[in-house]
Each structure stands twice: as C-alpha cells, then as structure tokens.
Amino acid sequence: MIQITKTVDIQDVMKSQRSLYETNYAYWMEHVLFSFNWWFLIIISIVPWFIWWKLVDKKKTGGDFFCWTSVYGHCINSRFDR
Numbered sequence: 001m002i003q004i005t006k007t008v009d010i011q012d013v014m015k016s017q018r019s020l021y022e023t024n025y026a027y028w029m030e031h032v033l034f035s036f037n038w039w040f041l042i043i044i045s046i047v048p049w050f051i052w053w054k055l056v057d058k059k060k061t062g063g064d065f066f067c068w069t070s071v072y073g074h075c076i077n078s079r080f081d082r
Contacts, residue, residue, distance in 0.1 A: 032038060056065075
C-alpha cells in the first residue's frame with residue numbers, strides 16, 4: 001500500500017507549470033520559429049497552391065470544380081490523419 005507523506009500545494013504546481021511553459025516557449029522561440037525547417041514547411045505548404053492556381057484553366061472549369069477539388073482534398077487528408 002502506498003502512503004502519501006507530503007501534500008503538494010496548488011500554488012507550487014501552478015508555479016512549476018508556468019516554469020515549464022516558459023522554458024518550452026523560450027526553446028521554441030530560439031530553435032524552432034524562423035528556423036530553416038520552419039521556412040521550408042511554410043514554403044512547401046503554400047507554393048503548391050500557387051502552382052495549382054496558375055496551371056488550372058479557370059475558363060474551362062466552373063466554380064464546381066474548385067468546390068469538388070476542395071472536398072476531395074479534405075477526404076484524402078482525413079484518411080491520412082488517422
């Protein structure tokens with residue numbers, strides 16, 4: 001049987017959580033944000049949309065094409081998220 005010998009004050013827990021948050025935030029700001037990998041992920045997330053937008057002939061395709069493309073994209077994405 002486990003016996004608790006010391007109680008923990010909620011203020012100590014909150015102080016520890018705040019310290020952990022500040023440490024994680026400082027790490028993120030120094031090592032993740034605006035790093036090469038961060039810029040690379042931003043670019044590969046946005047550039048394909050611009051390329052697709054330029055390559056699609058908007059006169060031949062109606063507004064339904066864009067709607068269904070979005071629906072199919074969401075369906076495919078939802079399959080990969082599982």
